[in-house]
Amino acid sequence: MSDVIVIGGGPAGISAAIYLKRFKLDVCVLMKDFGALDKTEHIENFYGFSQPITGHELVENGLKQAKRLGVEIKFEEVLGIDAEDLFTVKTVQNEYKSKAVLLATGSSRASFRIPGFVDFVGKGISYCAICDGFLYRKKAIALLGEGEFMAEELDVLRNFSSDLTVFTNGLPLKAKIGETKVISDTIRSLEGGETLQTIVTENGRYDVKALFVAVGTPSATDFALRMGAFIEKNVIVVDENYQTNIPGLFAAGDCIGGLSQIAKAVSDGAQAAIALQKFIRSKTS
Amino acid sequence: MSDVIVIGGGPAGISAAIYLKRFKLDVCVLMKDFGALDKTEHIENFYGFSQPITGHELVENGLKQAKRLGVEIKFEEVLGIDAEDLFTVKTVQNEYKSKAVLLATGSSRASFRIPGFVDFVGKGISYCAICDGFLYRKKAIALLGEGEFMAEELDVLRNFSSDLTVFTNGLPLKAKIGETKVISDTIRSLEGGETLQTIVTENGRYDVKALFVAVGTPSATDFALRMGAFIEKNVIVVDENYQTNIPGLFAAGDCIGGLSQIAKAVSDGAQAAIALQKFIRSKTS
Numbered sequence: 001m002s003d004v005i006v007i008g009g010g011p012a013g014i015s016a017a018i019y020l021k022r023f024k025l026d027v028c029v030l031m032k033d034f035g036a037l038d039k040t041e042h043i044e045n046f047y048g049f050s051q052p053i054t055g056h057e058l059v060e061n062g063l064k065q066a067k068r069l070g071v072e073i074k075f076e077e078v079l080g081i082d083a084e085d086l087f088t089v090k091t092v093q094n095e096y097k098s099k100a101v102l103l104a105t106g107s108s109r110a111s112f113r114i115p116g117f118v119d120f121v122g123k124g125i126s127y128c129a130i131c132d133g134f135l136y137r138k139k140a141i142a143l144l145g146e147g148e149f150m151a152e153e154l155d156v157l158r159n160f161s162s163d164l165t166v167f168t169n170g171l172p173l174k175a176k177i178g179e180t181k182v183i184s185d186t187i188r189s190l191e192g193g194e195t196l197q198t199i200v201t202e203n204g205r206y207d208v209k210a211l212f213v214a215v216g217t218p219s220a221t222d223f224a225l226r227m228g229a230f231i232e233k234n235v236i237v238v239d240e241n242y243q244t245n246i247p248g249l250f251a252a253g254d255c256i257g258g259l260s261q262i263a264k265a266v267s268d269g270a271q272a273a274i275a276l277q278k279f280i281r282s283k284t285s
Numbered sequence: 286m287s288d289v290i291v292i293g294g295g296p297a298g299i300s301a302a303i304y305l306k307r308f309k310l311d312v313c314v315l316m317k318d319f320g321a322l323d324k325t326e327h328i329e330n331f332y333g334f335s336q337p338i339t340g341h342e343l344v345e346n347g348l349k350q351a352k353r354l355g356v357e358i359k360f361e362e363v364l365g366i367d368a369e370d371l372f373t374v375k376t377v378q379n380e381y382k383s384k385a386v387l388l389a390t391g392s393s394r395a396s397f398r399i400p401g402f403v404d405f406v407g408k409g410i411s412y413c414a415i416c417d418g419f420l421y422r423k424k425a426i427a428l429l430g431e432g433e434f435m436a437e438e439l440d441v442l443r444n445f446s447s448d449l450t451v452f453t454n455g456l457p458l459k460a461k462i463g464e465t466k467v468i469s470d471t472i473r474s475l476e477g478g479e480t481l482q483t484i485v486t487e488n489g490r491y492d493v494k495a496l497f498v499a500v501g502t503p504s505a506t507d508f509a510l511r512m513g514a515f516i517e518k519n520v521i522v523v524d525e526n527y528q529t530n531i532p533g534l535f536a537a538g539d540c541i542g543g544l545s546q547i548a549k550a551v552s553d554g555a556q557a558a559i560a561l562q563k564f565i566r567s568k569t570s
Contacts, residue, residue: 015332015548022330045307047300047551048333050349064335259556263300266332267552271544 002028003280005089005098007078007220010035011262012253013104014062015269016276017071023277028098029066030091032077032217034059035106036254037262046262058262079152081223083246092148099283100248100276103220103236104269107254112213114169116190124196125211128225129156136160136210142167142199144187145214149222151175153214165206167199169215220255233257241275242268248283250276287313288565290374290383292363292505295320296547297538298389299347300554301561302356308562313383314351315376317362317502319344320391321539322547331547343547364437366508368531377433384568385533385561388505388521389554392539397498399454401475409481410496413510414441421445421495427452427484429472430499434507436460438499450491452484454500505540518542526560527553533568535561 004020006013009031020027037043040055053061063073076091081101089096117125126132133141137160143150146168154177157164166177170186185201190211192198199206214222221231229244230237235257242250252268254260289305291298294316305312322328325340338346348358361376366386374381402410411417418426422445428435431453439462442449451462455471470486475496477483484491499507506516514529515522520542527535537553539545 011332018330018332044350044354045303045555046333047296047303047350047554048331048338048343048346050346050353053333058333061333061335065329065332068335069329259552259559261552261555263552263555267544267546267548269332270330270546270548274544 001086002026002072002096002098004028004100004102004276005030005087005096006102006104007031007081007089007223008035008104008106008253009063009073010037010059010104010106010253010265011062012106012265012269012272013102014059014066014071015266016102016104016252016273017066017269018069019270019273020276021066021069021071023273025277025280027071028096029071029073030076030078030089030096031073032075043262046266077148077217078223079148079218081227081249083227083249087248099280100250102242102272102276103223103249103251103255104253104265104272105220105223105255107219107260112215114187114190116192120190120192120196120211123194124192124209125190125213127213127222129153129212129214130226132210132212133157133160139163139209140165140207142206142208142211143214144169144211145216146171147174147216149216149218150214151177153212154180157212165208167201167206167211220251224249224251224255241278242272243275243279248279250279286371287311287357287381287383289313289385289387289561290315290372290381291387291389292316292366292374292508293320293389293391293538294348294358295322295344295389295391295538295550296347297391297550297554297557298387299344299351299356300551301387301389301537301558302351302554303354304555304558305561306351306354306356308558310562310565312356313381314356314358315361315363315374315381316358317360328547331551362433362502363508364433364503366512366534368512368534372533384565385535387527387557387561388508388534388536388540389538389550389557390505390508390540392504392545397500399472399475401477405475405477405481405496408479409477409494410475410498412498412507414438414497414499415511417495417497418442418445424448424494425450425492427491427493427496428499429454429496430501431456432459432501434501434503435499436462438497439465442497450493452486452491452496505536509534509536509540526563527557528560528564533564535564 003025006029037055044052082088140163168184236251252272253265288310291314322340329337367373425448453469521536537557538550
């Protein structure tokens, strides 16, 4: 068991992990990949580097820095988090337990350029099966996604309806989902009145009551939402200690909003670590 | 004339300068020296460096980074700032004008281990001749300090009293101060009742009504105080835009309090620069 599991290996997560390790806490970082910075070619506004650096180099430096101090880093995709007495973090491969969790997975969910999409968010479109599945019991439910995250949501939705259809929106299906209807056409538009009624693809029209979105991998906002944490304008709401309304669940970096800059993420991470340290000490004393 | 003069060449000041330059603003950094970080041998908790780095190396990297982007950096000690339509920043060598000023000189004034010192702050001990000199007109006034900063304060105090004594507290006098009495003994203690009455040195006792402190070089807090900016618990009070109560006077890093960490100073600098950019644009549009 760890004191703190940090989800995300970018500037916020690693900055926090470094501070946590120096506080002599047991910290484990779970990360899927190098994140958004991996595609950044040219960083020259983050203090301390006399020459421009690529995002990949910076993330790699950070990982080396953390490892040198003894931080454990695992490249595993996180699928879900449960909060009871302890936190249980479920990855594709394993389950891990910790006293606290820091969400630092960067900016959250992608928006979709499907005509009609934005109009029906909250009016048939949902980002959380656990939160909203019950509203559509025994109704025709669509699920948008292609990977393990979608499969996890599908398992939740099976509790509410057997009329389930997965839309991969043109992407290849990556998860095993048993005998569920799959439409791999590209979605052209969403139609309806007050609420969502029809998904229009390149080859057909599908009447549904709901569309659950679980594309790619879950974002910090997705995790937070499922755990009952407050979300506002698509960012996780934290207090001055970087703690969400769920005790022990902290968040830092782009996923809590504010300036989307490395400088701010690194500072968030350091400040969250200091608050996390106090939280862990208060639990163990 | 510059858009912004940044005072201080550490992480907060240079981070801000880099952002300001990238906003295509005309920015000039004035710095005395490498500051507190110069003595830091081993930094391993600031994100992005796979190997530990010295404070000197980090500051040097930052200066190279800023220069490469075209930031003007001058090693000049700032003595005072005037705010009228424009800001006038007076250094030992020159005077500079700008539309805005960012104070980023690190943590502020040293405290003194002179017995009695703390008891008389605000009760005879003052950090600002312009603010409090009038209270002691025609009285016996002592001034603690040894350099240009002290000489500046002495010039102000000459308006209020001719009974002036400079105490260098064991340090060699570095400034030219004309015909003023100088005591270079070490101060042993301060004595008095409700207010300060006596300065006790290793060789004598001196009755005074006030002791003005201007040791070494002025801190950001000293500048801010003289300009009428709000100070609380020895840090400069700024709003969410890092602006003080004086329009155009911004502050970032250790001098505004909070976590004394490089990560936080760098983030402060970036965020202050964004606010400064808006301030400058609003002035010029």
